[in-house]
Amino acid sequence: MIVVGSGAGGGMAAYVLTRAGHKVLMLEAGRDYDPVAETPMFNTNAEAPLRGTRTPDKHFGFYDATVDGGWDVPGEPYTMADGTDFLWWRARMLGGRTNHWGRLSLRFSPHDFKAATRDGLGADWPFEYDTLAPWYDKTETIVGVCGDNPGLDDIPDAAPGVLHKPPQPRVPELLLAAAAKKLGIPTAYMHRAILTRPLDNRQPCFWATPCGRGCSIGAAFQTTTSLLPLALETGNLKIVTDAMVHTVAVDDTGRATGVTFVNRKTRKPETLSARVVVLAASACETARILLNSRTDALPDGVANSSGQVGRNLMDSTGASFTGLVPALENRPRYNEDGHTGNHIFIPWWGHAAQAKGELNFPRGYHFELGGAFPAPGMGAGSSAAGYGLALKERVRSRYGAYVGLSLRGEMVASDDCYMEIDGEVRDQWGIPVPKFHWKWSEHELNQVAHGRDTARQIIETMGGQMHNPDQLPEEAIKKGGEIIHEVGTTRMGTDPGTSVTNEWGQTWDVPNLYVMDGGVFASNPHKNCTLTIMTLAMRNADHLAQAMGRGNV
Amino acid sequence: MTHLTRRESFRRAAILAGASGLPFGCAPASESVPAAWQPLELKPVTATGYGTDPNLIHPAPAPWILTLTEKQRNLAGVLADILIPAEGDIPSATGAGVIDVLDEWVSAPYPLQQEHRAVLLSGLDWCEREADNRFGSTFATLTEMQQLEIVDDIAFPERTAAAFAQPAAFFDVLRRLVAGMFYSSPEGAAELGYLGNVPISGDWPGPTAEAMAHLNEQLNKLGLEL
Structure with a gap:
């Protein structure tokens, strides 16, 4: 099967699927990246150009881990409707944005999963907190999260x-x-994905050097020092970098047959077939892929009979x-x-x-x-x-x-905030780009x-x-996208008419096509999204692995 | 009536101010007409930046060419050392290498640095013209007292005369840059007392007893408790 993306969702999906014995090919749009060799641990601002200050080349400062990314990716523009001021952060590297994220790892609470029931706004999640609680425990165990259980209603106990x-x-x-x-x-x-005791091959935090640079000792979680090496150890994972996926192919029976990507080194398209396709390219990239996969038979894009792909875009x-x-x-x-x-x-x-x-x-x-x-x-x-x-x-x-x-x-999903495909602008790979609409x-x-x-x-x-x-x-208020918590563009739900996937991240329209990134969020509680992206990916990849074991996909 | 040149009248005023025993560096704001602010027309820097994937472990020197002239570097150095003079064993701004960083900064191809380049170069030019206007000399060759007479007119935004508004804005940019560059140098970081960036094994040790004693004293004063 193919997993698109190597960040929080894709990394966890590959980890679970390969350990269950399934062969996974992971496609990552960016370059290969090794935090052990590339993280500037202990470097001082005085050693960096311009004292390490942020520039248009490195938006979070010289030492930020992000490679070939930020608010602007060279050769990869996006567009905005009149009156919209939206920022779209991307990283073109193995591990994606997990290499530099803030590591804040708060569980959503029972309140958070049923907000629409309470106030009538947005959508509920298709399950209760209790359904996800054991998966939070498993995810936090693998990720390594420091914090405690204060017994407050906003912070469920681990x-x-x-x-x-x-x-x-x-x-x-x-x-x-x-x-x-x-x-x-x-x-x-605060709960943060920082080890304070050893875990696997990772060392505990030694209380120095900012996490946003990445962490060569593995104390600060990133998929490139944890989930990906663990998945590679199984012998079931193959990673291909510089593979910019742009479409999913669906056959006449409504099943996904594979993906097409641009090989960034040859600049040529390549097509791969697979039994199952898992999209975890990030909320906006995944929605972009689905919308760009439109054909004469599917003029609104793949998995979009609800019309909800690209809608319900939320940030914090x-x-x-x-x-x-x-x-x-x-x-x-x-x-x-x-x-x-x-x-x-x-x-x-x-x-x-x-x-x-x-x-x-x-x-x-x-x-x-x-x-x-x-x-x-x-x-x-x-x-x-x-x-x-x-x-x-x-x-x-x-x-x-x-x-x-x-x-x-937490913002509330709104008809004013969504993305679509720009009909005219393409990126340097020839792929049509997203056009964002945003209003607080x-x-x-x-x-x-x-x-x-x-x-x-x-x-x-x-x-x-x-x-x-x-x-x-x-x-x-910061701009839309500026907090880099964009989610919701392929939301999960119980009704195929108003959601893109079921509670397992399986698209309603294409049974062997899954979404395992933040796109599936039904709402965007104020807690940072990465821990829940990984928790959902673990639960849903486990479900997928079992279904495949039974021959049900 | 003897016709004095403007330059000569300022020279005499300065001598009188000196003779009157006014404290050094605290001369009253000048009531004279300062040199006009003249934004320099600069060719844009078109060099390329360090790119979106530089080597982070061994940062290469900035790839763009340094652009300050020797004269500009010298004048910036005089001003930088007025801002951050040496203090005991602690070097001045120039002693900590700030001018090299400032040159790298104003020569960088990025928008913020280009904005600063326009302000700083115009400001340095203004300083020279104002030195000539008041004292008939270049800024660097003025006495320290003369230099400070000009600096006092532009260093305190809350009492800056309207005629000095633009030079004062220049000086504020220079001050933030020079202070940022000095205090991020190893010597400046040591002066601040930054003690981090060293690995510690085991639990994080937390605040020292001395730091907690200070906090508790403050909590008491504020009527707060942990």
């Missing part, structure tokens, strides 16, 4: 022994937590609130790198208030808390004023005295306004001052 011990909070995080506590707002350990809402906190000025220095992400966060605490109708937005959000002595980069100059010794004194005293609250929230609704803007006011209260309770406290939500 089974005993699954989670790795989280690192304790830093000083600014403790102060943020104390301020939140006074306001009746909880904090909890995002906004960043920062402030200077005098109580943190001139504080004693210590090594505050930790696992280089946030050690604690503010989970969504408003379910009860929403149930009582006290909030003017339907879905929740969380705050990722920021504050530490950072590895000095160009940002170190932003607190400078005046000149001379006074300037130096000010920069020293303010080092480590800024805090940030990054909002990540009042649900998201009201949520961000609430987040802004809450962040301000927290920062002021710490004795600090928030930058830009009167910013309008329309200005504060």
Whole structure:
């Protein structure tokens, strides 16, 4: 069988299928990539061009793991409708975006799977949390997630022994937590896909060097140091890189027969046949492939009798609130790198208030808390004023005295947010490109306004001052796609008329065609999507492997 | 009435200010007419960048050609060391190699750096013309007091006269860049007291007792508790 994509979904699908004894050919659009040999562990900003600062060549900074990608991929444009400002992040490398992701790994909660039942917006998932819970346990066991079970309704418990011990909070995080506590707002350990004890051939975190660069010791999860090597060990996996898949072929009986891709080295198309095709190219690439697979017999594309392919495109809402906190000025220095992400966060605490109708937005959000002595980069100059010794004194005293609250929230699927195929523009491989449509609704803007006011209260309770406290939500909210949590374009459901796949990621129209990336999300809870992409891929690949074993596919 | 040139009147004013014992570097904002801001017309940098797949482990030197003239580098160095002077064993900005980085920055083919190039080169040019306007000399050969008299007019946005708005915006860009480049140098990072980027085995040790004592003191002052 063919698996398209080597990131979170494709990596997990290949891992499960090969271990069940099935032969898998994995097609990856980008180049081969080896984090052990290529990760710039311990390199300093001073060693990089322009002090490592972000540029149009490397959008998250020089050392970010992303290869040939970012918001713009050379030779691979996308288009937008008038009034749309959407960003589409891609990585053209083995392992895809798992090489650089934030590793935040929060389970969706019982609330999250049935939001539409509660508030009438968007769609429910085709199962309850309890169905997925054991699969979360299995996924977290293989991935390696640090965190704990605080017993809050937004953070379901993992089974005993699954989670790795989280690192304790830093000083600014403790102060943020104390301020939140006074306001009746909880904090909890962030769950991140970071090992704090050994697992397989991977070493535990040694508390240095940012995870976004990738991790040569395998402490920070990426498929290229975990699922892919484990799948290759079975002898059942073959990986072909530089293979840009653009269509799935379907025969007269309605079954998928294989895929066609452009070999990026020869620039020529090649066709492969397979018993089963699993698409895990990322939500927007998978929808693009299905829509580009249209034929005279299937003018709307493959697996699109519902008309839902490309619809229901969702990202997380995002906004960043920062402030200077005098109580943190001139504080004693210590090594505050930790696992280089946030050690604690503010989970969504408003379910009860929403149930009582006290909030003017339907879905929740969380705050990722920021504050530490950072590895000095160009940002170190932003607190400078005046000149001379006074300037130096000010920069020293303010080092480590800024805090940030990054909002990540749930948006509601909307008819205004979707992608289709642009009828005119093609990429350098000759493949028609997506055209995006995007508009935030009042649900998201009201949520961000609430987040802004809450962040301000927290920062002021710490004795600090928030930058830009009167910013309008329309200005504060990040662009669609900017949080890089795009999902929903091939959503799963119980009704073939309103969804693209069933609960197993199997397309309603083509029984041997599966989707195992974020496209299948029925909604996009505020928790980052990768853990649930992997959990669904594990459950659904397991289902597929068993069905194949019975000859049922 | 003796007809003084503008240059001569400023020279005398400066001498008077010096004689009056005004503290160094705190001369009142100049009431004179400053040199006009003249944006330089620059040829765009057309070099290619380092690309979307550079070697990250052994970063190559930036592939673009450095473009600052010796004179511009010298003037930028004088200003950079006014911003970040040496302090005890800690080198000044130029001592930490900031001008090489600044040259790399303004010579880079990326949009932000090109914007900064336009502002910085126009600003350096303004400094030279203003030095000539006030003191009849190049900026680098002015006395330190004369240099600071000009810098004081553009270094404090909250009290900058309208006539100095554009030079002040230039100085702000220069300041952020020079400070960012200095504090991300090994010497600057050491001055800040950054202690990370070293591997630690076992559990993360967390805040030191001293750091916690400071936090607890602050929590008490704010009426907060963990």
